[in-house]
Amino acid sequence: MRPEVALPILIPLLAGSLSLVVWRSVVLQRWIAVFGTGALLYASVWLLMTTHREGHVVMEMGNWPAPFGIVFVADLLGAIMVVLTGIMGFAVALYSLATTGKDHEKFGYFPLMHLLLAGVAGAFLTGDIFNMFVWFEVMLIASFALLILGGERAQMEGAIKYVTLNLISSMIFLTAIGLLYGLVGSLNMADIAYKLQTVEEPGLVTVIGMLFMISFGVKAGAFPLFFWLPASYHTPPVAVSALFAGLLTKVGVYALFRVFTLIFNQDVEFTHNILLWGAALTMLTGVLGAAAQFEFRRILSFHIISQIGYMIMGVALYTPLAIVGGVFYIMHHIIVKTNLFLVAGVAYRLLGSYELKDLGGLYRKRPFLGFLFLIPALSLAGLPPLSGFFAKFVIIRAGLEAEEWVVTGIALLVGLLTLYSMIKIWAEAFWKAVPEHNQNAHRLDSQDSQLWLMYTPIIGLALCTLFIGLYGQPIYELAAASAEQLIDPSQYIEAVLGVQP
Amino acid sequence: MTEFLSTLSGLLVGFLLLLGAGFMVLAAVGILRLPDLPTRMHASTKAGALGASLTMLAVAFHLPEGAVVARALAVIVFILLTAPVAAHVIGRAGYFVGVPLWKGTVKDELKKHYDPESHSLESGFESRRSETGADQPGR
Amino acid sequence: MLDTVIVFVYILLALALILSFVRLAKGPSLPDRVVALELVASIVMGMIAVYTVDTGVDKFIDVAVVMALMAFLAAIGFARYLEKGGERDD
Amino acid sequence: MEPLLAIVVGASYAAGIYMMLRRSIVKLVIGIILFSNAANLLFFTSAGLTRGAPPLIPEGMLGPEGAVADPLPQALVLTAIVIAFGVLAFAVVLIHRAYEVVKADDLDQMKDTDT
Amino acid sequence: MIGFAWNILLGLAWVALTGNFSGPNLFMGLLLGYLSLAMIQSQLSILDGYAQRVPRVIGFGFFFIGELIKANLRVAQDIMRPEMEKAISPGVIAFPLEARSDVEITFLANAISLTPGTLSLDVSDDRRVLYIHAMYMADEAALLEDIKNMERRVLRILR
Amino acid sequence: MGHSLILQTAARFLLPLQLLFSIFLLLRGHDEPGGGFIAGLVAAGAFALYLFAFGIPATKQLLRVSPHDLFGWGLFIGTLAAVPPLFMDLPLFTALWWDVPVPMIGEIKLNTPLLFDVGVYLTVLGSVLAIVIALAEAED
Amino acid sequence: MLLAVLSGFLVAIAAPWLYQSLQDRAGWVLALLPAALTVYFATFLPQVMAGEAVLIHYDWVPGLEINLSFLVDGLSLMFALLISLIGTFIVLYASGYLKGDEYLPRFYVLILSFMAAMLGLVLSDNLITLFVFWELTSIISYMLIGHNHEDKEARKCALQGLFVTVGGGLALLAGLILMAGVAGSFSLHEILNDGDVLRDSHLYVPILILVLAGCFTKSAQVPFHFWLPNAMAAPTPVSAYLHSATMVKAGVYLLARLNPGLGGTELWMTILPIFGALTMFTGAYLAVRSTGIKRVLAYSTVMALGTLTMLVGIGTETAMIAFACFLMAHSLYKGALFMVAGAVDHEAGTKDVTKLGGLRRKMPITATFAAIAALSLAGIPPLFGFVAKELLFESVLEAGGLAFFLSVLAMASAVLVIAVAAIVAIRPFWGQLKETPKKPHEAPLPMLLGPIVLASLSLFFGVLVFIPDALLVQATVLAVYGEPVDFYLSLWHGINAPLMMSLASLVLGTLLFLNWDRVRGAMGKLDWLYDRGPEAGYFKVMEGLVWTADWQTRVLQNGYLRNYIMTIVLTTVGLVGYALFSRYDVSLVAFGEIRLHEYAVAGLLVASALFACITQSRLGAVASAGVFGFAIALIFILFSAPDLGITQILVETLTVILLILVLFRLPGFINFSSPGARLRDAGVALLLGGLMTLLILTTVEHQFHAPISEWMIDRSVPEAYGRNIVNVILVDYRALDTLGEIFVLGLAAIGVYAMIKLKAENRVKDEKEC
Numbered sequence A: 001m002r003p004e005v006a007l008p009i010l011i012p013l014l015a016g017s018l019s020l021v022v023w024r025s026v027v028l029q030r031w032i033a034v035f036g037t038g039a040l041l042y043a044s045v046w047l048l049m050t051t052h053r054e055g056h057v058v059m060e061m062g063n064w065p066a067p068f069g070i071v072f073v074a075d076l077l078g079a080i081m082v083v084l085t086g087i088m089g090f091a092v093a094l095y096s097l098a099t100t101g102k103d104h105e106k107f108g109y110f111p112l113m114h115l116l117l118a119g120v121a122g123a124f125l126t127g128d129i130f131n132m133f134v135w136f137e138v139m140l141i142a143s144f145a146l147l148i149l150g151g152e153r154a155q156m157e158g159a160i161k162y163v164t165l166n167l168i169s170s171m172i173f174l175t176a177i178g179l180l181y182g183l184v185g186s187l188n189m190a191d192i193a194y195k196l197q198t199v200e201e202p203g204l205v206t207v208i209g210m211l212f213m214i215s216f217g218v219k220a221g222a223f224p225l226f227f228w229l230p231a232s233y234h235t236p237p238v239a240v241s242a243l244f245a246g247l248l249t250k251v252g253v254y255a256l257f258r259v260f261t262l263i264f265n266q267d268v269e270f271t272h273n274i275l276l277w278g279a280a281l282t283m284l285t286g287v288l289g290a291a292a293q294f295e296f297r298r299i300l301s302f303h304i305i306s307q308i309g310y311m312i313m314g315v316a317l318y319t320p321l322a323i324v325g326g327v328f329y330i331m332h333h334i335i336v337k338t339n340l341f342l343v344a345g346v347a348y349r350l351l352g353s354y355e356l357k358d359l360g361g362l363y364r365k366r367p368f369l370g371f372l373f374l375i376p377a378l379s380l381a382g383l384p385p386l387s388g389f390f391a392k393f394v395i396i397r398a399g400l401e402a403e404e405w406v407v408t409g410i411a412l413l414v415g416l417l418t419l420y421s422m423i424k425i426w427a428e429a430f431w432k433a434v435p436e437h438n439q440n441a442h443r444l445d446s447q448d449s450q451l452w453l454m455y456t457p458i459i460g461l462a463l464c465t466l467f468i469g470l471y472g473q474p475i476y477e478l479a480a481a482s483a484e485q486l487i488d489p490s491q492y493i494e495a496v497l498g499v500q501p
Numbered sequence B: 001m002t003e004f005l006s007t008l009s010g011l012l013v014g015f016l017l018l019l020g021a022g023f024m025v026l027a028a029v030g031i032l033r034l035p036d037l038p039t040r041m042h043a044s045t046k047a048g049a050l051g052a053s054l055t056m057l058a059v060a061f062h063l064p065e066g067a068v069v070a071r072a073l074a075v076i077v078f079i080l081l082t083a084p085v086a087a088h089v090i091g092r093a094g095y096f097v098g099v100p101l102w103k104g105t106v107k108d109e110l111k112k113h114y115d116p117e118s119h120s121l122e123s124g125f126e127s128r129r130s131e132t133g134a135d136q137p138g139r
Numbered sequence C: 001m002l003d004t005v006i007v008f009v010y011i012l013l014a015l016a017l018i019l020s021f022v023r024l025a026k027g028p029s030l031p032d033r034v035v036a037l038e039l040v041a042s043i044v045m046g047m048i049a050v051y052t053v054d055t056g057v058d059k060f061i062d063v064a065v066v067m068a069l070m071a072f073l074a075a076i077g078f079a080r081y082l083e084k085g086g087e088r089d090d
Numbered sequence D: 001m002e003p004l005l006a007i008v009v010g011a012s013y014a015a016g017i018y019m020m021l022r023r024s025i026v027k028l029v030i031g032i033i034l035f036s037n038a039a040n041l042l043f044f045t046s047a048g049l050t051r052g053a054p055p056l057i058p059e060g061m062l063g064p065e066g067a068v069a070d071p072l073p074q075a076l077v078l079t080a081i082v083i084a085f086g087v088l089a090f091a092v093v094l095i096h097r098a099y100e101v102v103k104a105d106d107l108d109q110m111k112d113t114d115t
Numbered sequence E: 001m002i003g004f005a006w007n008i009l010l011g012l013a014w015v016a017l018t019g020n021f022s023g024p025n026l027f028m029g030l031l032l033g034y035l036s037l038a039m040i041q042s043q044l045s046i047l048d049g050y051a052q053r054v055p056r057v058i059g060f061g062f063f064f065i066g067e068l069i070k071a072n073l074r075v076a077q078d079i080m081r082p083e084m085e086k087a088i089s090p091g092v093i094a095f096p097l098e099a100r101s102d103v104e105i106t107f108l109a110n111a112i113s114l115t116p117g118t119l120s121l122d123v124s125d126d127r128r129v130l131y132i133h134a135m136y137m138a139d140e141a142a143l144l145e146d147i148k149n150m151e152r153r154v155l156r157i158l159r
Numbered sequence F: 001m002g003h004s005l006i007l008q009t010a011a012r013f014l015l016p017l018q019l020l021f022s023i024f025l026l027l028r029g030h031d032e033p034g035g036g037f038i039a040g041l042v043a044a045g046a047f048a049l050y051l052f053a054f055g056i057p058a059t060k061q062l063l064r065v066s067p068h069d070l071f072g073w074g075l076f077i078g079t080l081a082a083v084p085p086l087f088m089d090l091p092l093f094t095a096l097w098w099d100v101p102v103p104m105i106g107e108i109k110l111n112t113p114l115l116f117d118v119g120v121y122l123t124v125l126g127s128v129l130a131i132v133i134a135l136a137e138a139e140d
Numbered sequence G: 001m002l003l004a005v006l007s008g009f010l011v012a013i014a015a016p017w018l019y020q021s022l023q024d025r026a027g028w029v030l031a032l033l034p035a036a037l038t039v040y041f042a043t044f045l046p047q048v049m050a051g052e053a054v055l056i057h058y059d060w061v062p063g064l065e066i067n068l069s070f071l072v073d074g075l076s077l078m079f080a081l082l083i084s085l086i087g088t089f090i091v092l093y094a095s096g097y098l099k100g101d102e103y104l105p106r107f108y109v110l111i112l113s114f115m116a117a118m119l120g121l122v123l124s125d126n127l128i129t130l131f132v133f134w135e136l137t138s139i140i141s142y143m144l145i146g147h148n149h150e151d152k153e154a155r156k157c158a159l160q161g162l163f164v165t166v167g168g169g170l171a172l173l174a175g176l177i178l179m180a181g182v183a184g185s186f187s188l189h190e191i192l193n194d195g196d197v198l199r200d201s202h203l204y205v206p207i208l209i210l211v212l213a214g215c216f217t218k219s220a221q222v223p224f225h226f227w228l229p230n231a232m233a234a235p236t237p238v239s240a241y242l243h244s245a246t247m248v249k250a251g252v253y254l255l256a257r258l259n260p261g262l263g264g265t266e267l268w269m270t271i272l273p274i275f276g277a278l279t280m281f282t283g284a285y286l287a288v289r290s291t292g293i294k295r296v297l298a299y300s301t302v303m304a305l306g307t308l309t310m311l312v313g314i315g316t317e318t319a320m321i322a323f324a325c326f327l328m329a330h331s332l333y334k335g336a337l338f339m340v341a342g343a344v345d346h347e348a349g350t351k352d353v354t355k356l357g358g359l360r361r362k363m364p365i366t367a368t369f370a371a372i373a374a375l376s377l378a379g380i381p382p383l384f385g386f387v388a389k390e391l392l393f394e395s396v397l398e399a400g401g402l403a404f405f406l407s408v409l410a411m412a413s414a415v416l417v418i419a420v421a422a423i424v425a426i427r428p429f430w431g432q433l434k435e436t437p438k439k440p441h442e443a444p445l446p447m448l449l450g451p452i453v454l455a456s457l458s459l460f461f462g463v464l465v466f467i468p469d470a471l472l473v474q475a476t477v478l479a480v481y482g483e484p485v486d487f488y489l490s491l492w493h494g495i496n497a498p499l500m501m502s503l504a505s506l507v508l509g510t511l512l513f514l515n516w517d518r519v520r521g522a523m524g525k526l527d528w529l530y531d532r533g534p535e536a537g538y539f540k541v542m543e544g545l546v547w548t549a550d551w552q553t554r555v556l557q558n559g560y561l562r563n564y565i566m567t568i569v570l571t572t573v574g575l576v577g578y579a580l581f582s583r584y585d586v587s588l589v590a591f592g593e594i595r596l597h598e599y600a601v602a603g604l605l606v607a608s609a610l611f612a613c614i615t616q617s618r619l620g621a622v623a624s625a626g627v628f629g630f631a632i633a634l635i636f637i638l639f640s641a642p643d644l645g646i647t648q649i650l651v652e653t654l655t656v657i658l659l660i661l662v663l664f665r666l667p668g669f670i671n672f673s674s675p676g677a678r679l680r681d682a683g684v685a686l687l688l689g690g691l692m693t694l695l696i697l698t699t700v701e702h703q704f705h706a707p708i709s710e711w712m713i714d715r716s717v718p719e720a721y722g723r724n725i726v727n728v729i730l731v732d733y734r735a736l737d738t739l740g741e742i743f744v745l746g747l748a749a750i751g752v753y754a755m756i757k758l759k760a761e762n763r764v765k766d767e768k769e770c
């Protein structure tokens, strides 16, 4: 029995509920935030090491054998995702210490953060499709609550769209699970996959697969289902945006990866081709959306969408190399996108605005911040030798090898347009002189004792980006091993059910 | 003997069910046909409660085990506890917010004692009571 | 014999349900609708009773117990709304 | 019975979505209620329906007498109902607050964050 | 005393609901009933004299059920009549209360509501008058007498 | 609401009954229809009734603890109920059953599923109450 | 080797600290690095001269076949030497030129990184590593061009350069990946060993086009030439470096490098010479057309790049020799000239040649070495530029079918270049001393060192032409041509056609220079063409991009929730419906046994749902939703789910209470939509409803496997000690679901509480402030 597969949910759940028990004391909550997310990070690394060493790690909850109880399964993809969750959680927790308003802390910011992490980790680790739905909901409602903390008009407007569209997605998810259970009589994903290997009506399975695709597509922010994301992601406090940006959409992507490698692999010509075109349009519409924006966080929000396209392209191409690329891309993107939001937060703290027209002078006064921005920004654009380059390289190579010329061409073009947006931010916020109308310009010269708390996670994440870029082999090996597990689901099935499919 | 009893119980159960369902229909027809809110409530509260109680009684006779009978009786008690309270609360609210009474209403002794501004409801005996100082409108 | 009665009772209750719903739809005022809703709850309890007799499964009574004790809360809520000055809605 | 319920469920989905497509935020709430109930009912239906055999085991027995309804979808739907209730509670209050902040019931006036 | 009675009643309700008539379960029921009541204790200041009332309670029960069925039948008759509107003569009357305590008034008002033809609307702020909506005002004196009768019975079991 | 004497008195009697009923539902849920969730909803409904009858301050006073504490502890207990088996090298949530002798009553079967259900109960009660009270307060 | 390549980056990191402690002397210390690198690379000369190629390999990401493998042969060594040699002087030069500039430390960081990136680019044997360095040069040059970043123009120019080169770079990446795919290796020397594999591949054309797109943009070939002169926004040391030895030559380097693999085909031998020649001429023409000294030089660089491309394309032995010589010559004189130009600008305060004159009296050393470098540019013997020019003429004359076309353009360009040389080296220094914004005097030593050494080398290599020949040209030609070529460089080839052409160009060029001001005026009449040229195209593309982006965002992300919902619903209906009808034979099923009261309940469900939709009364809708809930509860009860029935009733009751509490402050139902919109929405809603109905109808027909719950039922009492199986599932079999579920409730409560209370607190705060 391996406890580490359960710890990534147990720790944040305990930390979250404990924070609620001590809800009157903000100080205690802050300590719990740091230690809780730190412990989560520790546990997730432990899990990844075990998974790497021993293959799939399975825990049958309640000691009920699979497929009857709920199982938690960590394959490499799951473990990687959990590690990323841990990193994000810890980084954002530190960052929050400096940036979270008193009101927010008093009204449940920290418990919400823990429980968001718990939902995310749960979704990554569960081997049960309905349980995944439950974790999705935990994560979503935590994100709802985080989104509205503060209660400003923009937040409310954004939240209505966020809540409604995600609700529709959840209901479609639930519908799909219901129909699937009606057909297969099981909820355990490995069991479902096992039982679906021979069915008399594979077409029906594909139909249900499409429902999952729509639902996860909404969560992931894929075209044409992404509307909730640009409407809301830029409205909450930046630490929250950062957490959302890094993790939430990736849960949808993860789910697509999971079910479209494990379960719905009977009719790849049909399903994955739809995914592929969805991916292409997602990349394109997202990046064009960003090009139209002049607000730091909005640009970043639209870029989430376009980057999601690359990840989906990974699973859509459905070749070993493409899946390596997809996994690699996820790893890289979570870190980079979160970091960009964190940098945006520093810019906001210094200059009091996210509007590019109000920003400026950062390169002159804060060159180090400029450097810290460039690492994730150029990485996002896929410039070498940063993490994003390798991610993009693998995807592009897989696309070319699969002879998907148009989609690959779009992927390349989108890289250029991404660079365009990042450079726009750079030129406006960093290079341009600080505009005269900005009332906060003096803050550029003054000292801020809390700034180091904001810089610490940014530096940490930037180091991760550099590490992946400069020392990509271990990360590649990890992604490759993970892709190998994904492309051959029999390992997963055997690990969970103990049968040889 | 047992056969006779079971037939008898069957008859009783059937009768109670029919009676209960009949009262339900009665209540439904009542709220549909009666002319204003309070009169409709006469139908729904009583006939509805009675109908539900009778059908529950039928259950108690049909499955004469301690646990079932106890629960069926509990349902009846609970209905009798809650139905009039609900009726009172709705009737009062309906009256006070001015849901119009039927034009055929022959008498309204409440109207003159109710002040919609302060929501105070007088008894008409206040003049005598005020000497004792017990008059506390809108407690 | 009882079976026939039960079918007939079902029909009666179904009829009652529909009639009550007509009142709910017609209103005209909110209290009228609430009265209809209350009655629907009562009829549902009746349905449960008949169904219990029909199937002989006593566990369904538990639903009726909960309904009897809790369903009137909705009416209380509506009444409170009205008395607080909410619209009468007709 | 399943085909009849299939139609009912379809109608509920339709009603829910129709209400969600209104501009009035109050109608949105009603739409959400109908929609989530429809999904729960679909789940319940698609697992297959059984009359009069609840998944309960009589006292003193090791298993139910005869076939009983599938308990698993029931448990799942129960969970889904609760989750839907939680989300609904949140959504309802959100809409209430949005109305207070925007001072309009019209969703068309809530598009500032997008463009 | 009523508190104790209510406690016992709750204990018995527990036993009935659980369907387990064993001693420990009764104890459990009493304990839980006590705990529930402890919660609300401060709100209930009730009289004693519980034991004598039991027969009266049973009597009231029969009286009540009789009234219930009798009057329901009348309403049934009227509702089904095609020219229903001629048969009914509704109105609101003020009924001067003899009942004083919260429990008495409430019990009475609910009993009135449950018997067909009458519906308690509200109690005046000084608790001296109960306003009642009645279905048949043709003979107001007889109506008031019926209600009075009901009040007497109620007070007999409560006092 | 303009306080209704009838509603208030009824609420005083109904509240204990409903609470008792909710505990009944909680304890027997493992065997008959019921369970922590349903029980929690019934209890929350009971307090909601009280709130409608007596208003917010009286309800808060009656509750004594904040609904926040209720659901906070509920979640904490619910989560903790899953943990003990970890220390026995068993998976999370493995049900553990202990027979505990209690004087006068006999043996009581303590078990982690029940503890878990208690957590559910408290959470449901606390959350629903927190929502209802917050909304009612916003109304005024 | 790895250290040598990466040392630039490492030292760059240390540069700011070095600067802090050394201040002005930092330049001298930092220049030691490129100097040392020059020496280091020189140690490879013996091997390379012997015709060897040195291969050094380090693993990087072996899994992706991306490795730090370096190939030192004639071509890469020539580049490496030029880069580090010129780099040495650039660092020194910058220390003088940017003295006192607040960004000098950052500048050192960038310029050293740039040098490292360039070295990596030319030395890489791995295609992807090459590409990594390739992109690094683009981005670092962006940072360098935008040195004066508070100036809007500078930012714009920097972006232009970046966008064009990175855009081409992405095409290049695709080309390289395809190439590697065809060749089965990412290693240059392996690919080039068997070029026929590439040339015979069906992907040859796409590969060629993609690679050329990368090289042409980077090397500013027509029609991408416009970014390069704009890159003059950079400080002069950058221009000198970028435009002499380094970045712009990266494209040419790659063309030459790939020649053995991709070259030799008809396509290659057509595209490259034509584009190269056009670029050559355009560059020369525009150089003469300009007056800013840096601009003139920049366009002459364009001309040189065109020439080099053309030579690679011609592909003959002579052309390759010409390529090697021209490359070397150009690097030397262009580096020198740019530094001179910078010195003039720095000292006199203007770049405009028309406003300069007679500076030789104030800046004699500068003037001397400017003249030497310019002579080499003009191709006058005995400078090394002459050797290159002769070979150039010889190459175009033997260029087969294109010979005439190329010769004409080469001749015309040569004429123009001679004028250019005069413009930059004679015009500012000779004639009358003109008034300039600053009082001119000789540049400081660090700024002089570069021109002196580079110009001297131009002379030295010209006179002693066997030295460069033996040292590098032979080896370079070997690398570019792919096989050994037997030749000797010499100044004197006898009286032949190239010499005649040289003479003619000299005469004509001199004439042109003398009439420069008039010619320029005439050229101005062609400016309308310029306005419609590729640069205008670039701006059109950028505008189009922004417009498309705006338009798309307005259409898609339009802010209307209902449009979003409708899009999602229609996508669902479309995709799922399509899958259903294309993947499965839909057939209707029998209704089975339905009891009368079940019809009634179903009817009630539908009726209450519909009524909730159509009623004008919102509380009526709430009540109707209540009936809907009760009806669902009845369904649950009728189909054996008592727990669900209880839950549904309780939840429904509480939902109604919640709604009532909330609706209190909300307005009544308002009909905003037109009847048409309502009809449309109803249609969409019915589509979704119909889809769901169909889905249930089709799936209830099938049950592939027995449900797992049978196992649960069997163990409920014996192992989980519970008789209510649903509850056993909830608290035991699937307790984790329930745990998640209660967290959802708790979270909802926190959210609701925060929404309501945070507002209240704000209000209190506001009131206090008032």
Ligand code: NA
Binding pocket: A244, A245, A246, A247, A249, A250, A304, A333, A334, A337
């Ligand atoms: Na993201």
Ligand code: NA
Binding pocket: A181, A182, A183, D046, D047, D048, G699, G700, G701, G702, G703
């Ligand atoms: Na099925």
